[in-house]
Amino acid sequence: MLSKKEIDEGTWDDFEETLIMSDLGVTTTMKLRERLETKLAKKSLEDEETIEQALKEEILEILKGAQGTPIKAVSQPFVIMVAGVNGVGKTTTIGKLAHKLKQEDNNVMVAAGDTFRAAAMEQLEVWSKRVGTEFLRGESGRDPSSVAFDAVKAAISKKIGILIIDTAGRLHTKDNLMEELKKMKRVVGRELEGAPHETLLVLDATTGQNAIQQAKMFNEALDITGIVLTKLDGTAKGGVIIAIADELNIPVKYIGIGESLSDLREFNAEEFVEALFY
Amino acid sequence: GISEKLNTTLKRVRGYGKLSEKNIDEALREVRLSLLEADVNFKVVRDFVGSVKNRALGTEVMESLSPGQQFVKIVHEELINVLGSESSELDLKSAPPVGIMLIGLQGSGKTTTASKLAKYLKDTQKRNPYLVPADIYRPAAIDQLKVLAGQIGVDVYDTQPGVMPAQICKDAMEIARKSAHDIVIFDTAGRLHIDNELMDELKTIKSEVSPHQVLLVADAMTGQDAVNVSTSFNEAMDIDGVVLTKMDGDARGGAALSIKAVTGKPIKFFGTGEKLEALEVFHPDRIASRILG
Numbered sequence: 001m002l003s004k005k006e007i008d009e010g011t012w013d014d015f016e017e018t019l020i021m022s023d024l025g026v027t028t029t030m031k032l033r034e035r036l037e038t039k040l041a042k043k044s045l046e047d048e049e050t051i052e053q054a055l056k057e058e059i060l061e062i063l064k065g066a067q068g069t070p071i072k073a074v075s076q077p078f079v080i081m082v083a084g085v086n087g088v089g090k091t092t093t094i095g096k097l098a099h100k101l102k103q104e105d106n107n108v109m110v111a112a113g114d115t116f117r118a119a120a121m122e123q124l125e126v127w128s129k130r131v132g133t134e135f136l137r138g139e140s141g142r143d144p145s146s147v148a149f150d151a152v153k154a155a156i157s158k159k160i161g162i163l164i165i166d167t168a169g170r171l172h173t174k175d176n177l178m179e180e181l182k183k184m185k186r187v188v189g190r191e192l193e194g195a196p197h198e199t200l201l202v203l204d205a206t207t208g209q210n211a212i213q214q215a216k217m218f219n220e221a222l223d224i225t226g227i228v229l230t231k232l233d234g235t236a237k238g239g240v241i242i243a244i245a246d247e248l249n250i251p252v253k254y255i256g257i258g259e260s261l262s263d264l265r266e267f268n269a270e271e272f273v274e275a276l277f278y
Numbered sequence: 279g280i281s282e283k284l285n286t287t288l289k290r291v292r293g294y295g296k297l298s299e300k301n302i303d304e305a306l307r308e309v310r311l312s313l314l315e316a317d318v319n320f321k322v323v324r325d326f327v328g329s330v331k332n333r334a335l336g337t338e339v340m341e342s343l344s345p346g347q348q349f350v351k352i353v354h355e356e357l358i359n360v361l362g363s364e365s366s367e368l369d370l371k372s373a374p375p376v377g378i379m380l381i382g383l384q385g386s387g388k389t390t391t392a393s394k395l396a397k398y399l400k401d402t403q404k405r406n407p408y409l410v411p412a413d414i415y416r417p418a419a420i421d422q423l424k425v426l427a428g429q430i431g432v433d434v435y436d437t438q439p440g441v442m443p444a445q446i447c448k449d450a451m452e453i454a455r456k457s458a459h460d461i462v463i464f465d466t467a468g469r470l471h472i473d474n475e476l477m478d479e480l481k482t483i484k485s486e487v488s489p490h491q492v493l494l495v496a497d498a499m500t501g502q503d504a505v506n507v508s509t510s511f512n513e514a515m516d517i518d519g520v521v522l523t524k525m526d527g528d529a530r531g532g533a534a535l536s537i538k539a540v541t542g543k544p545i546k547f548f549g550t551g552e553k554l555e556a557l558e559v560f561h562p563d564r565i566a567s568r569i570l571g
């Protein structure tokens with residue numbers, strides 16, 4: 001009689017703790033266990049080193065399945081829209097991204113599409129000055145879509161290489177605010193065919209399972225082309241991006257590892273997976 | 279939700295006579311999964327399930343005619359117990375000006391919460407608060423607090439460039455003491471709990487102005503890391519309470535249970551929106567069923 005291959009409970013407990021504490025979540029953790037029990041020989045399921053190695057490979061496979069490409073301006077102006085819930089690091093990330101793209105010899109403009117939050121446009125303007133980019137601001141309280149519209153027009157007339165549009169933070173549960181984002185995307189697309197060419201979702205690495213819901217809703221509204229996972233310089237591991245890769249096929253393109261201009265890196269799946277098991 | 283699941287799990291049992299420990303374990307497993315999905319910390323869940331099990335193996339469930347209902351009642355009670363059934367009103371009993379210091383990770387909602395607190399104290403508590411922008415790092419952080427102060431008609435200290443946060447807070451306290459301000463709210467820069475230099479800065483501010491209340495501002499959608507963060511901030515500053523922000527989202531809010539369980543410090547307020555009136559006094563019932571699911 002064939003007995004079902006299972007990892008011994010005691011052995012799995014430690015791995016389960018590591019994965020859950022890294023914010024992979026219950027569902028993904030269970031899924032990984034099932035895959036290992038299907039793929040590995042019975043003998044291997046007793047060896048902790050083999051299990052750890054197999055886990056890393058399994059996670060890597062999921063991440064590779066949602067592989068993303070770093071941003072490259074393949075048309076002009078190349079338009080990038082940046083969205084996400086409140087406080088995750090959108091405005092700071094735009095400063096960092098503008099810096100990186102400028103270092104790659106792109107002519108960059110940033111647009112202050114957050115016309116709502118106190119001092120949001122001033123905040124982006126400081127980053128713009130530090131990086132040395134063109135800056136377009138809306139007036140406070142103005143319709144963000146009209147700012148995006150003006151930004152695209154200005155980018156075209158000024159022969160800008162890359163335009164990055166900042167948006168106000170918003171919870172994905174607020175329908176009217178999600179509609180506002182959809183409208184901005186439509187307006188941008190009408191003004192320039194194919195725009196926005198990249199729509200980035202910024203996620204905070206300290207966020208738990210709610211990040212999956214954020215990714216689902218922002219993706220439904222905007223068709224997200226990539227994620228920036230910020231605040232990985234803290235102690236949070238950001239394991240939710242594994243579930244997001246698995247369920248939604250959305251890649252992480254960059255990670256934020258600090259508050260200065262140079263603290264943005266291209267996502268490296270191997271390094272990310274290694275860090276889960278430190 | 280979980281109540282239905284637990285009722286089903288324990289109802290199936292009734293037909294076979296007395297409940298066994300195995301039945302309770304099955305129900306506990308449901309609770310564990312639900313709490314983990316709600317972002318409650320792995321170790322906090324283990325402890326919580328352990329204490330629920332002890333009660334569940336007692337006669338109130340085992341000999342009940344409706345064990346499912348009894349079990350759910352116990353879980354809910356234990357949750358309220360940990361979250362804090364005591365009143366969590368803001369303690370302002372101190373010689374004026376009473377200092378309230380807000381601390382926490384980057385982007386958690388400190389600046390917005392500082393303004394909400396000022397509005398709350400001015401409008402509902404007849405106080406005369408003074409807002410102090412002590413974040414000298416984030417671009418336009420001082421502007422942000424000044425704009426918010428203007429929106430609610432509260433005085434704000436005119437933080438100047440080139441002055442360190444501890445000195446800013448000290449000077450602001452002096453001004454408050456000499457004017458009619460009976461409450462001073464210090465908004466500090468977001469920082470990592472593992473940044474020793476910036477954690478020392480917090481300690482320096484505290485030693486300079488001895489705030490009567492130090493509040494940790496934490497995001498309701500925080501995951502497993504809530505334990506690391508709150509433990510570190512509490513060890514460094516001996517916090518007096520917690521404000522959980524962005525509760526207007528759909529995060530289950532398990533971080534609340536984690537933070538309360540590991541620090542023992544009470545949750546005082548919920549942030550429930552971006553507008554400055556969106557501040558609610560903490561009530562355990564408001565979050566218990568949400569966490570349980």
Ligand SMILES: Nc1nc2c(ncn2[C@@H]2O[C@H](COP(=O)(O)OP(=O)(O)OP(=O)(O)O)[C@@H](O)[C@H]2O)c(=O)[nH]1
Nearest residue numbers: 086087088089090091092169231256257258384385
């Ligand atoms: N440690 C760390 N802090 C970060 C990182 N990215 C952003 N921050 C900080 O997070 C805080 C919020 O950043 P913002 O750029 O204002 O976030 P936002 O998403 O634009 O916020 P809203 O526009 O209010 O929704 C700031 O204090 C940033 O310095 C990161 O990678 N690491």
Ligand SMILES: Nc1nc2c(ncn2[C@@H]2O[C@H](COP(=O)(O)OP(=O)(O)OP(=O)(O)O)[C@@H](O)[C@H]2O)c(=O)[nH]1
Nearest residue numbers: 086087384385386387388389390468524549550551
């Ligand atoms: N929906 C919602 N948004 C909130 C709440 N509290 C704060 N915010 C938003 O969260 C974002 C960050 O708030 P801030 O007050 O700038 O956060 P902070 O902790 O001061 O950020 P740093 O100073 O960079 O560490 C802003 O977009 C706020 O409007 C809340 O309760 N609900």
Ligand SMILES: [Mg+2]
Nearest residue numbers: 090091114120
């Ligand atoms: Mg912003």
Ligand SMILES: [Mg+2]
Nearest residue numbers: 388389413419
């Ligand atoms: Mg702030």
